[in-house]
Amino acid sequence: MNDMRLPISLLPLELNEVSFVHRGQTLLDRISLRLEGHGKILIMGPNGAGKSLLMRLCHGLLKPTNGQVHWASNANGKPPRQAMVFQRPVLLRRSALANLTYALGINGTPWKQRKPMAWQALDHFGLTAIAHRPARVLSGGEQQRLALARAWLLKPEVLFLDEPTSALDPAAIKAVEDAVVDFHRQGTRIVMSSHDLNQAKRLADEVIFLYGGRLIEHSPAEDFFSQPQTARARAFINGELVW
Numbered sequence: 001m002n003d004m005r006l007p008i009s010l011l012p013l014e015l016n017e018v019s020f021v022h023r024g025q026t027l028l029d030r031i032s033l034r035l036e037g038h039g040k041i042l043i044m045g046p047n048g049a050g051k052s053l054l055m056r057l058c059h060g061l062l063k064p065t066n067g068q069v070h071w072a073s074n075a076n077g078k079p080p081r082q083a084m085v086f087q088r089p090v091l092l093r094r095s096a097l098a099n100l101t102y103a104l105g106i107n108g109t110p111w112k113q114r115k116p117m118a119w120q121a122l123d124h125f126g127l128t129a130i131a132h133r134p135a136r137v138l139s140g141g142e143q144q145r146l147a148l149a150r151a152w153l154l155k156p157e158v159l160f161l162d163e164p165t166s167a168l169d170p171a172a173i174k175a176v177e178d179a180v181v182d183f184h185r186q187g188t189r190i191v192m193s194s195h196d197l198n199q200a201k202r203l204a205d206e207v208i209f210l211y212g213g214r215l216i217e218h219s220p221a222e223d224f225f226s227q228p229q230t231a232r233a234r235a236f237i238n239g240e241l242v243w
């Protein structure tokens with residue numbers, strides 16, 4: 001059957017022998033993987049394993065030294081349908097509300113719709129009371145929720161989250177995890193890095209395990225946690241692999 005009317009999907013995303021070398025050091029080493037389906041992917045691995053680098057390469061913030069990163073479709077001048085949320089959110093020197101209306105403007109949303117949409121997103125993420133505060137004075141948890149609200153407005157097909165909860169207290173962590181689940185329910189594909197095993201067990205459908213810039217395992221979360229295939233992954237799960 002002809003499915004021309006379906007929206008064109010960004011996925012699958014394929015990485016073919018992707019390496020990233022900096023000053024002679026191989027930081028990511030011939031990574032091949034294919035991302036498709038609908039589950040939440042957690043990228044795990046000790047400090048310095050290459051989790052952030054891998055997501056930055058996928059998102060297009062860095063170019064691989066070798067190999068290819070290939071999305072099934074590209075933006076073709078339309079607003080990008082992938083978003084990235086960082087450990088320390090990148091926010092503009094303006095109010096929380098204005099950070100959202102600005103992002104909508106960049107995304108081509110008509111002027112009249114920007115404020116109502118931004119207020120809706122602030123409400124959804126429990127940020128209405130701080131709408132007029134400068135984004136940069138917000139607490140870490142509030143800033144992270146604002147970054148999520150901004151991503152929410154862009155309705156991404158894929159959302160990369162780089163250790164979004166590493167600097168947050170338990171209540172703020174729960175708010176971010178709830179938001180991740182919410183994004184996923186709305187059809188966004190989640191790719192998130194974390195070193196927190198309990199968080200990964202709560203959220204992951206699939207795990208990508210990196211060590212020393214290499215992809216060591218890519219498996220369903222249940223298999224990864226119950227029967228890891230490699231000694232390194234076993235050591236990591238047992239808390240014995242620090243870097």
Ligand SMILES: Nc1ncnc2c1ncn2[C@@H]1O[C@H](COP(=O)(O)OP(=O)(O)OP(=O)(O)O)[C@@H](O)[C@H]1O
Nearest residue numbers: 022027045046047048049050051052053054163195
């Ligand atoms: N833009 C860059 N240029 C050069 N080296 C980089 C760059 N980004 C990261 N690195 C180096 O690459 C290695 C992997 O870094 P990366 O941030 O991807 O690790 P990570 O797995 O996310 O670690 P962590 O859990 O500590 O955040 C580190 O040794 C880091 O110093």
